[in-house]
Amino acid sequence: MSYTYHKKCQQLNDSHEKMLEEVVENYTVFIKQTINNFFQYKNFFVNEQDIEDIYLAVLLSIYNYIKKKSPIFLSPNWIKQRTIWISMNEYKKLIQTRTYVVIDDTLLSLFIDTNDYTQDMLLNQDFEKCKSRLNDKEKIALSLENEHGMCRHDIANILQVSLEYVHKIMSRAKESLYKCLKCKGYSIK
Numbered sequence: 001m002s003y004t005y006h007k008k009c010q011q012l013n014d015s016h017e018k019m020l021e022e023v024v025e026n027y028t029v030f031i032k033q034t035i036n037n038f039f040q041y042k043n044f045f046v047n048e049q050d051i052e053d054i055y056l057a058v059l060l061s062i063y064n065y066i067k068k069k070s071p072i073f074l075s076p077n078w079i080k081q082r083t084i085w086i087s088m089n090e091y092k093k094l095i096q097t098r099t100y101v102v103i104d105d106t107l108l109s110l111f112i113d114t115n116d117y118t119q120d121m122l123l124n125q126d127f128e129k130c131k132s133r134l135n136d137k138e139k140i141a142l143s144l145e146n147e148h149g150m151c152r153h154d155i156a157n158i159l160q161v162s163l164e165y166v167h168k169i170m171s172r173a174k175e176s177l178y179k180c181l182k183c184k185g186y187s188i189k
Contacts, residue, residue: 061176
């Protein structure tokens, strides 16, 4: 690999903490809403003074998971906005190294903003059922193929790895939620 490629990778690594902050910020609103929906679904009352502690515990567990585990979401637009431009060949190399899950903004919004999808994750519904929500995968793949020149096989792999990653994050969120409720003396089935 070229010196330029290594230098660009280093630039990405140097801004890793900033990326973490942005990802956690993106998750904050939707995690809070999902937890509130979860309590409504279970018809479960939580004291108002405990709510912020619960939010914080769940968000910290997600932050720590992302920080330790990486890969992290990285989109072409994220790179361009920060003047770290890379060619398509270098972009594909980043995918192949599996250092990051490289994901388009369209897919990021699909995973983060679709509340029904994440609600199912937190309520521990069948993972296969959640995966079936991605019926428009071909449509997304075609869009990415046209926009970024990526082959569909690569896109399918990115989708799958990204889906598994989000599932792990949501599983972590649920585990942390239950643990925090138990510590505060709540009993939830």
